Amino acid sequence: MASFFTTSKSALMASLLLLLALFTVNLRIAGAQIGVCYGMMGNNLPSHREVIDLYKSNNIKSMRLYDPNQAALEALRNSGLELMLGVPNSDLQRIATNANNAIQWVHNNVLNFFPSVNIKYIAVGNEVSPVGGTSGLAQFVLPAIQNIYQAIRAKGLHDQIKVSTAIDMTLIGTSYPPSKGSFRNDVRSYLDPIIGYLVYANAPLFANVYPYFSYSGNPRDISLPYALFTSPNVVVWDGSRGYQNLFDALLDSLHAAIDSTNIGYVKVVVSESGWPSDGGFGTTYDNARVYLDNLIRHVKKGTPMRPGLIETYLFAMFDENQKGNELEKHFGVFYPNKQKKYPFGFGGEKNLEIGSAVFNFSDPLKSDM
Numbered sequence: 067m068a069s070f071f072t073t074s075k076s077a078l079m080a081s082l083l084l085l086l087a088l089f090t091v092n093l094r095i096a097g098a099q100i101g102v103c104y105g106m107m108g109n110n111l112p113s114h115r116e117v118i119d120l121y122k123s124n125n126i127k128s129m130r131l132y133d134p135n136q137a138a139l140e141a142l143r144n145s146g147l148e149l150m151l152g153v154p155n156s157d158l159q160r161i162a163t164n165a166n167n168a169i170q171w172v173h174n175n176v177l178n179f180f181p182s183v184n185i186k187y188i189a190v191g192n193e194v195s196p197v198g199g200t201s202g203l204a205q206f207v208l209p210a211i212q213n214i215y216q217a218i219r220a221k222g223l224h225d226q227i228k229v230s231t232a233i234d235m236t237l238i239g240t241s242y243p244p245s246k247g248s249f250r251n252d253v254r255s256y257l258d259p260i261i262g263y264l265v266y267a268n269a270p271l272f273a274n275v276y277p278y279f280s281y282s283g284n285p286r287d288i289s290l291p292y293a294l295f296t297s298p299n300v301v302v303w304d305g306s307r308g309y310q311n312l313f314d315a316l317l318d319s320l321h322a323a324i325d326s327t328n329i330g331y332v333k334v335v336v337s338e339s340g341w342p343s344d345g346g347f348g349t350t351y352d353n354a355r356v357y358l359d360n361l362i363r364h365v366k367k368g369t370p371m372r373p374g375l376i377e378t379y380l381f382a383m384f385d386e387n388q389k390g391n392e393l394e395k396h397f398g399v400f401y402p403n404k405q406k407k408y409p410f411g412f413g414g415e416k417n418l419e420i421g422s423a424v425f426n427f428s429d430p431l432k433s434d435m
Contacts, residue, residue: 100362100412101128101150101379102399103338106135108386110402114141117383120404121147126412130337130379132192134175143182150187150272150337150379151175153210155203158191161213162206168213169220177221185227189272189337190214193234196256204256207231208263215267230264232272232337233257235280238319243304244371247319248326258327265330272337273320274381277312278357282347288312294353295360307370313339313361318371336365340381343407345393351407358399359410380412 104117112120118141121129128148131138142149153161153171161168176185190211196204215229235241237257239250249257264271281293291297293312300308302315309315317334324332341357342349358380365376385398385407399407 099128099375099377100126100365101130101148101377102126102412103130103132103379103382104138105132105382105384105386106138107388108384108402109388111384111386112402112404114138116404118142118145118147120383120400121145124406124412128186128379130189134171139175139179139183142184143179146184148184148186150189151185152192153188153190153214155191155194155200158194158203158206158210161190162209165213165216168210169217172214172217172221176218176223176227180223180227187270187272187335188214188218188227188229189232190229192232193274194231195234195237196253197250198236207256208260211260211263215263224267228269229267230269230272230335231260232274234274235276235316235320238323240323241316241319243302244309244315244318245304245307245322247322249323254327258329261324261327261329261332264332270333270335270377271324272335273317274338275313275316275320275336276339276341277316278341278348280312280316285348290348290353294356295364296356304370309370311360311364313364314369317376318369321369321371336376336378338379338381340397340399342393342396344396345391349393349396354396355408355410358408362410362412 102121111117114135114137117138122145126147128150129142130150130152132152133154134151157171161171176188179185191203191207194200194203194207211229211231215224218224218227218229237249237253238247240246240248261271263269277293281288281290289297289301292301292310295311295313297310300310302309304318307318309318317336320334324334339361341354343351343354361378361380365378368374368376380399382397382399384400384402385396387395387402389395399412401407
């Protein structure tokens with residue numbers, strides 16, 4: 067019996083040494099950068115402290131807040147969560163037209179909490195466009211960004227906290243093929259100076275990317291498998307690049323649109339993406355589950371144009387019963403009672419590929435990943 071254990075131990079050690087040797091030359095740690103947007107338009111939602119605990123217990127590494135809710139910021143202290151903090155559209159004019167208002171906003175909502183609240187980004191405005199319903203706000207977006215940036219810079223925090231804005235995909239004029247992506251002519255005078263600022267400040271552009279809306283708006287030409295990441299084959303060839311899913315095609319059309327301005331390189335952070343489980347065309351529990359599960363897996367890989375991790379925020383943490391229309395009430399990945407709506411995790415799993423062997427283990431998402 068002792069001889070058996072000795073032999074087994076030797077064999078095990080030999081195997082471990084072989085694995086270690088392979089480990090040094092063929093190691094991939096696949097960790098997704100997944101956050102979740104914390105909307106509060108519901109009258110049945112958990113307390114802020116319960117929400118923070120829910121993020122942590124589910125290995126969700128980062129949060130997007132749409133406004134500087136003071137109780138939520140207090141609950142975030144020493145949580146370790148990375149935060150994208152929003153300047154709501156309603157504050158844009160006030161901050162854009164008076165630098166002192168920006169300084170006060172930063173003092174009240176950033177300096178009073180940082181660094182015990184790990185503020186990584188400030189999103190100045192959400193989905194403002196120079197055409198359409200928010201056109202009256204467009205003139206204030208860049209001045210508001212600049213005033214917030216200067217207030218951050220004055221405290222020496224501009225390398226730690228990046229200031230940007232979140233756009234939607236309606237600003238794209240040409241999206242097919244992705245390499246020919248370009249912005250609409252009627253938004254260039256709005257966007258180009260913002261891109262110039264982002265290049266100067268080395269800050270990313272935030273983009274809300276929803277294959278659901280592209281699919282539901284044009285189901286004749288866009289297949290459901292292409293929108294849900296389940297197409298078995300390449301659907302769109304763009305030169306040597308093959309696209310099997312709509313998310314990549316949309317995101318690369320935005321990359322190409324930024325590049326086509328010839329202003330400079332700007333990284334894109336996906337500040338929202340999701341699929342509703344009810345309330346409209348193509349909204350089923352299974353469609354939402356498949357989309358979100360595949361999105362979480364996919365953002366580890368990047369797009370054909372830009373391989374690598376895609377920092378992504380799922381929309382949204384909860385179903386919110388006070389949203390404006392029925393569709394918007396069903397984007398949650400949790401129910402208001404804190405139960406998970408879907409069975410998958412949120413990117414805390416890592417895979418170690420060593421030769422032909424794959425070892426899976428779960429690890430909480432770290433703030434520096």
